[in-house]
Amino acid sequence: MTDERLTTREALSGRKGVALIMVLTVVTILTVISVEFQYESRVYLQTVANFRDRQRAYYLAKSGVEFTRLILYLQSTVDRLIRQYWKNNPPNIQLWQMIPIDSDLARAVAGGMFSAQDQESLFEGTVAGQGLKEDEEESVAEKNMQQMQTVSFAQGEGFGEFEGHFHAEVIDEESKINVNIRPNNYKEVNTMKATLESLFTPEMYNPVFENPDKDGQYHDRQEIISAIIDWIDPDNTRTGFESGDESSRYDFLDDTYPSKNHLFDSLDELQLVAGIDDRFWRLFGDQFTVYRTGRININTAQIEVLRALLEQYLLKPLPAEQEMQRILDAILDFRLQNSGFWNEDAFVSFLTEGPELILELENGPQGKTALRSAITVQSGVFTVKASGDINGVMREIRVVMTKDGHLLYYREN
Ligand SMILES: [Ca+2]
Numbered sequence: 053m054t055d056e057r058l059t060t061r062e063a064l065s066g067r068k069g070v071a072l073i074m075v076l077t078v079v080t081i082l083t084v085i086s087v088e089f090q091y092e093s094r095v096y097l098q099t100v101a102n103f104r105d106r107q108r109a110y111y112l113a114k115s116g117v118e119f120t121r122l123i124l125y126l127q128s129t130v131d132r133l134i135r136q137y138w139k140n141n142p143p144n145i146q147l148w149q150m151i152p153i154d155s156d157l158a159r160a161v162a163g164g165m166f167s168a169q170d171q172e173s174l175f176e177g178t179v180a181g182q183g184l185k186e187d188e189e190e191s192v193a194e195k196n197m198q199q200m201q202t203v204s205f206a207q208g209e210g211f212g213e214f215e216g217h218f219h220a221e222v223i224d225e226e227s228k229i230n231v232n233i234r235p236n237n238y239k240e241v242n243t244m245k246a247t248l249e250s251l252f253t254p255e256m257y258n259p260v261f262e263n264p265d266k267d268g269q270y271h272d273r274q275e276i277i278s279a280i281i282d283w284i285d286p287d288n289t290r291t292g293f294e295s296g297d298e299s300s301r302y303d304f305l306d307d308t309y310p311s312k313n314h315l316f317d318s319l320d321e322l323q324l325v326a327g328i329d330d331r332f333w334r335l336f337g338d339q340f341t342v343y344r345t346g347r348i349n350i351n352t353a354q355i356e357v358l359r360a361l362l363e364q365y366l367l368k369p370l371p372a373e374q375e376m377q378r379i380l381d382a383i384l385d386f387r388l389q390n391s392g393f394w395n396e397d398a399f400v401s402f403l404t405e406g407p408e409l410i411l412e413l414e415n416g417p418q419g420k421t422a423l424r425s426a427i428t429v430q431s432g433v434f435t436v437k438a439s440g441d442i443n444g445v446m447r448e449i450r451v452v453m454t455k456d457g458h459l460l461y462y463r464e465n
Contacts, residue, residue, distance in 0.1 A: 108440070109447040112214075113448060114449060116438030120222055121457045124148060146431075153438075218439065218441075223435045225431070225434065226349035230346070231341070232342045247364065250363040250364070260332055269304070271326060279327055283311050288311065366412070366413060386402060395429055399429075431455070434453055447464065447465065449464050
C-alpha cells in the first residue's frame with residue numbers, strides 16, 4: 053500500500069512536472085507570437101501611416117499645381133483688363149511672378165489675416181483704370197471690389213483647414229534658350245548656334261570643354277553644339293563634316309543608342325546627347341527649353357541668356373567685356389526698378405535711344421525689327437515645380453503647362 057501510494061505520488065508529481073513544462077512552453081510560444089504580432093502590427097500600422105502620408109503629400113503637391121493653374125487663369129483676366137483700360141504704356145503685371153504659391157499664404161488669406169481694407173489697397177490702382185475720368189475710375193474700382201468680395205477666401209468655410217504644406221516654383225520657358233529648332237530652317241539653326249556659342253564662350257567654362265568626361269571623351273564647345281543639331285536633324289552625317297557617322301558618338305557606351313534624328317520630347321532627353329553630362333547640366337541645364345516658345349522674355353531671362361541675345365543683335369565688333377557688363381547691369385537695374393519692360397519697343401528704345409544706353413544694332417533699322425521679333429514680355433509656357441509635405445514625407449510633381457492650363461509634361465517624384 054505504502055509502495056503503491058509512493059508510486060502514485062511519484063507518478064502525480066511527474067505528471068505535474070510535464071504539465072508545468074507544457075504550460076511554460078505554451079506561455080513562451082504565446083509570448084513570442086504576441087510580441088511578433090505586436091511588432092508586425094506596428095510595422096503594418098507604420099506602413100499604412102507612411103502610405104497615407106505619401107498620398108496626402110502627393111495631393112498637397114497637386115494642390116500646388118492647381119493653385120498655379122488658378123493664378124495663370126487669373127493672369128488672362130488681368131491681361132484683358134489692362135488691354136481694356138490702358139492705351140499707352142500699360143503696366144506689365146505678371147501675377148505668377150508677384151504671388152508666392154504657398155499654402156501658408158493661402159491659409160493667411162483664408163484665415164482672414166488680410167482685412168477687407170488690405171484687399172482693397174492690394175487692388176487699388178492696379179485693376180481700376182488709371183487715366184479714366186474720376187467718376188468712371190470710382191465706378192470701375194467699386195465694381196472690381198464687389199467682384200473681389202464675391203470670391204473672398206475668408207467667406208469660404210473650411211478653406212485652408214488642412215494639415216501639411218505645399219509650395220510651388222514657377223519658371224517661364226520663355227526665359228530660356230530653345231534647342232528644339234527646325235533643322236531645315238537655316239535661320240533657326242544659325243540663331244541657336246550663335247546663341248549657344250555666346251552662352252559657352254566665357255573662359256570660366258573652359259574646364260567642362262577642355263577636360264575629358266567620365267568616359268575619357270573630349271567634347272569642345274563646337275562639338276557639343278554639333279551633337280545637339282545632329283540629334284535633331286534627319287541625316288546621320290556629322291554637322292560641319294563632309295562625312296562621318298554622327299551615331300558613332302554613342303558607340304563606346306555600354307548601352308549604345310543611335311542619334312535620334314528627331315525633335316526632343318522632353319528636356320531630360322537632352323542629357324542623352326554626347327557631351328551633356330552632369331558637369332554640363334549643373335552649369336547650363338536650367339537655361340534650355342525644348343518647348344517652341346519662339347521668343348525670349350527679356351523680363352525673365354537670366355543674364356547669360358540676355359548676353360547671348362545681345363551678342364547676336366549688337367553691331368560687330370562687340371563692346372569690350374567691361375562695357376558689356378555695364379550694358380547688362382543697366383538692363384537688370386531697369387527691370388528691377390520698373391517691374392520689367394512694358395513691351396518689346398520699350399526694350400529696343402532702352403538699348404538704342406538713351407539716355408542710359410545708346411547702342412547700335414546690326415543692319416540699322418532692320419536690326420531693330422529683327423530684335424523686336426525675337427523677344428517678348430509675355431510668357432505662355434511654364435515649368436511648375438510643386439512639392440507637398442506632411443509628417444516628414446515629401447512628394448514632388450514637375451509639370452510644364454501653357455498659360456491656359458494645358459499640360460505638356462508631367463512627372464511625379
Ligand atoms: Ca542627325
